[in-house]
Amino acid sequence: MNPADLPPTAHNAPVCVAALYQFAPFADHAALRAPLAALCEAEGIKGTLLLAHEGINGTIAGTHSGISCVIAHIRALPGCGGLEVKYSGAREMPFLRMKVRLKNEIVTMGEPGTDPLATVGTYVAPEDWNALIADPATIVIDTRNDYEVAIGTFKGAIDPETASFREFPQWFREHRETLLGQGKAPRVAMFCTGGIRCEKSTAFLKQEGVEEVFHLKGGILKYLETVKPEDSLWQGECFVFDSRVSVGHGLEQGDYSLCYACRVPLSAQDRASPFYEEGVMCPHCHAARSEEQRERYRERHRQQQLAHARGEEHIGVNPKSGAREKTSDESPDAG
The missing domain is CATH 3.40.250.10 (Rhodanese-like domain)
Structure with a gap:
């Protein structure tokens, strides 16, 4: 990674964030998954990378050296030599875990025949x-x-x-x-x-x-x-698809947070509302949640705070289904 490629916010930030995508004709994208996932794990990288026949897309975060290793690996993949990366910095790790997923499209439009490698604006x-x-x-x-x-x-x-x-x-x-x-x-x-x-x-x-x-x-x-x-x-x-929620000019971390009940970005005005309770509800979803649901959200939030105090990560559980809570880094539209 060339330091000249980094914006000022990324130079001194403890965590380097890299947003990337490349349309490339992968003959066997499934075969690329295991080596890429193993490298990310070895380097302590977290985030999401999507692989499809049409290329790669995602956002990852970690140390500057770890990100450099992963970017070098991706640029060595067929058709990815010209990969451009948008770097920014974060005060703390913005992702909970690392996922390398196989998809039909690296960004889902669902429109057959649309091929940016053939024609584009x-x-x-x-x-x-x-x-x-x-x-x-x-x-x-x-x-x-x-x-x-x-x-x-x-x-x-x-x-x-x-x-x-x-x-x-x-x-x-x-x-x-x-x-x-x-x-x-x-x-x-x-x-x-x-x-x-x-x-x-x-x-x-x-x-x-x-x-x-x-x-x-x-x-x-x-x-x-x-x-x-x-x-x-x-x-x-x-809006960005990680725990920073938003960035502004210079890619400085913004002022928005996320409602963990409905996943809507919240402004300072939203957080000042009487209908806002951290980790439980916000002005956008308070009327759509039962008191039973709110109690479950409160318990989840309490467990998250206890885990944070112990220096541990806590991946929330959807109180309704028991499935793991969907987090913003799972979006295929990270680009």
């Missing part, structure tokens, strides 16, 4: 992004999920209000005429957290016959790392 560098989206002839679309958009987005961007990336193709088809009109189609600029959803969404639009399609190279993370706050068109914070 035009990449726009962060320093050129402002001029593109400020042009009235450009339609700007945020391809992320509704709860991500709620805490921050680019000025003037359209929010599809989708709950998952799978809904994006249907949303676009339903709104295509309104978005593009009947005359010459305008430019379409799209963005996401790290760039991977835009690779798929721009490939999809090209497949649908839209010619002028652009996307932010490196995603919001690269923009926040590169563009100075005084020059920025970004408003709010950027």
Whole structure:
């Protein structure tokens, strides 16, 4: 890892966080899993990596040396020599465990035939992004999920209000005429957290016959790392799929936390609500939970606090099903 590649927040932070993806034609992605998982375990790395025939995606965290070893291993995989990584820092380990999973897609759109290796939109560098989206002839679309958009987005961007990336193709088809009109189609600029959803969404639009399609190279993370706050068109914070919850300019850890009952990002105003109880409920979910459920959440939170006091990790259990609680690092949309 070249220190010059690291943003200021990552230099002195005790934990290095690396967000990455690469579309690559893996002939046998299943065979790549065991060596990669073994290396991550040996280096003390935690997070999630997804492997599919179309490539690799994920976010991992650990020591700078450990992350360097894993990144070098991934870059040695077929088609991954040009892997770009978005580095940031964290005050403490943002993941509970390490998972290397086999998937049908490294980011799930569910649209057969969409192949970013065959066709994709035009990449726009962060320093050129402002001029593109400020042009009235450009339609700007945020391809992320509704709860991500709620805490921050680019000025003037359209929010599809989708709950998952799978809904994006249907949303676009339903709104295509309104978005593009009947005359010459305008430019379409799209963005996401790290760039991977835009690779798929721009490939999809090209497949649908839209010619002028652009996307932010490196995603919001690269923009926040590169563009100075005084020059920025970004408003709010950027949701990330780990325990930091959000980051701001310079990739500094943000002010949001997560409700462990409903998984919604919480602002300081949310936490000041009389309907907020740490680990139990928030203004978004208090009316949807029974008192029995809240008691279970309280017990889970108490056990987590006791484990933390002992210096141990506590992976929560879903009080309803008994299954392990789904954590943000399990999202396939980490990019």
